[in-house]
Amino acid sequence: MSALFTADEYKIKTKVFDFFHQKFSFHDLQGNLIGYAKKKAFKLKEDLVIYTDQSMQIPLVAIKARSIIDFGATYDIADAQTGENLGSTQRKGMRSLLKDTYHLNDAAGQKYGEFIEDSNALLRRIVPIIPARYHIEIAGQENIYFQQGFNPFFKTTTVTVPNGHQIDRRVVAAMALISSAVEGRQGR
16 A cells, blocks of 8 residues: 555645746655656646656556546546546635635445635635645544645645544545645636
């Protein structure tokens, strides 16, 4: 199993000024690369894959948008090795104007949790130095936190999963990537 899916805390990092490709690297707390993704700029439909490293030879998680540029987009999440459906996440369009919000759905399409922004998205989009904060909320379990740090050259988000949390870590990594890629498309 990939270290990305066993670590309780890791960072996802991307360059702020990378106009033709967004590159996302996942690092453990010792700085070791534990995952990598790349997104072409100006794509109308999100189609993302998390790989083990920059060689992009071994895929881990596949994320596919169901439609082209959709304010309330749904993203299907699958294990890239086995094709196993891990569920989906749906962005709540109007609600996401003030706070980015996504429903987390299981493989059968039933909602089991939410990915919620803790900062004010509208203000954050106007004042780009305000770091974003998110959490995943699932009834009866501790929250999972995503905390962005400010750096004028790199956007770094620390993901913290409480030890023993029952969520599929592949979904957590997918949400870290989706939020970073969508936020990047919004001009950050």
